[in-house]
Structure formats: C-alpha cells, structure tokens
Amino acid sequence: MNSIAERLTEVRRKITEQCERHQRRPETVQLVAVSKGKSTAAIIEAFQHGQVLFGENYVQEALKKIQELHDLPIQWHFLGPIQSNKTRDITTHFQWVHSIDRLKIAQRLSAQRPAEQTPLQVLIQVNIDDDSAKAGVAPSQVAELAEQLSQLPNLQLRGLMTIPAIKAAPVDAAESFAAMNRLFLQLKAQYPQIDTLSMGMSADWQYAIEHGATMIRIGTAIFGAR
C-alpha cells in the first residue's frame, strides 16, 4: 500500500502530464485534496507534502478538523449541501464554498461572514446533466444567480462547479465537462473576476482538465478508499 505522500506525488505527476498533453500550463490547475471521512493525521501528511487546499463535505466533521489544525495555513473548501442552520459555521471557518445553488443560502453566508475576514470565495454549483440525484442550478439559471450573487457584499463569485451524473464510463463525463466550459466562458466574458471552473474527481479528472477545469477535487486517489 502506498503512502499518502506517494499517491499525492503520483497524482501531481499525472496532472502535469495531462496538462502538457492538452497544451495547458500545470499551474493553471489547482488541486483540492478532498479529506472527508479521513483523519487529521492524513491531512497533516498531505500538508507536509505541500498540499494546502483541502475540501470537506460535512460541517460537523469539518469543524472538528479545522479546529484541530488551526495552526496550519490550510485553505478550506466546503463542497457539500448547505442547510440554513449551518451557514454561520461554514462562512466563519471556510475560505471557499463550491456548492452555492440558492440565493437564500448565499444571502445568509454573506450576512454572517465575520467582518474581519476577506469575502467568502464562492462557486455556483451547476446540475449540468439535469440529474435528479444532484444538487445545483440548471444551466439556464446560472446568469440570474450570478447577477444576484454579485450584489452580495461579503461574497466574491469566482466561477462554477459541477458533479456530472454517474456515467457508464468516466469518458462519458467529457461531454458534460465541455458544456460546463462553454457556460464558464460565457460567464467570464461578463464578470472579469471569474477565474475558477471546479470539476473532475478521482475517476474523471483527466477529462475535466482536457475541457478547461482550473480546480479539480480529488479524494480517493490521494487518501485511498473511504
């Protein structure tokens, strides 16, 4: 069994390779290590090997880890569904939220963001495959929500996030990633501060990089099975 450090090195090597294959500079793709279900010891091991961005899905689990690791300059990304009664915890302890799909939640995150902190960096989650099992807004709703979010003082809209529907083969996600990239480029033309397209997980990130992902979220390939 390989160590977390070895798997992280291997993932980074493959990301560089894939970027080169598609004429992209490797530094245009950020890696979020998804540590849900994993221990703080696992997070520390990855951090000691240069990993700074970590993603979590469950508020209670994440808060424990964030408190335990408060000495480390980790950038925490919230990836999971957001309940109204958890917005204060999320906006107090995370730097990024990838799963915005309702104005009401966004308003709470902005209103509750502690005054001494810089704006919360947010992404709109898009349900690109119209999958009833997935959260996210329809592609046709992105423009309206983006306009509303851009009015909120303590949020900064950075781009879009998606989780494609489960497909027969990872390559089948490529079409969804390409559609996301078109949506992202449209939005970016309108809002100059938009620079982040978060898509691609352990099984399909290669296709996400091919189609313009600037942030990929990888758990299993770094930390092992959950």
Ligand SMILES: *Cc1c(COP(=O)(O)O)cnc(C)c1O
């Ligand atoms: C769990 C999770 C990931 C990581 O998934 P892996 O398949 O383990 O790489 C990425 N993004 C989100 C939103 C997740 O919930």
